[in-house]
């Protein structure tokens with residue numbers, strides 16, 4: 241079965257004022273849909289069409305050479321955005337609790353220190369890409385990826401990712417990526433992040 245864009249688990253306007261309705265509509269309905277359409281076109285008729293995107297993205301080298309670029313970009317875009325929507329919630333924000341709070345405090349000292357490093361990494365990601373909190377096999381860490389590359393390709397499990405493509409923030413924040421990164425913490429769904437950490441360890 242071909243891949244499809246998952247429904248948002250909340251209304252388009254639910255993340256206002258931190259993430260605006262128009263951005264959510266365009267981002268989810270147009271950008272994510274385009275990744276899905278192009279991924280399906282690239283995979284159609286191949287043995288990879290029905291596979292779990294994560295498994296395909298972990299093994300890009302197994303694909304025919306002419307498929308690798310389109311799949312890396314577009315199935316990567318589908319994977320990253322499918323993680324992204326449930327990472328946000330109108331009931332999100334605040335300080336993390338539970339195992340993810342312990343992991344963050346253990347690695348970075350405090351939630352504030354973690355946020356500062358994560359935001360700085362997001363600002364420093366030149367051009368388009370993502371900033372991540374990943375589990376690298378031994379613990380949590382901050383990484384970034386360019387374009388729609390996924391942490392999976394580095395053997396990492398993504399726990400939390402913020403989209404720093406201009407399409408994620410430009411309508412509301414224009415060139416002020418740091419303001420978007422700072423505001424985004426108000427919508428982070430820590431319950432989902434804890435679930436993802438629980439599935440790793």
Ligand code: MN
Pocket residue numbers: 267271321403405407408
């Ligand atoms: Mn995006």
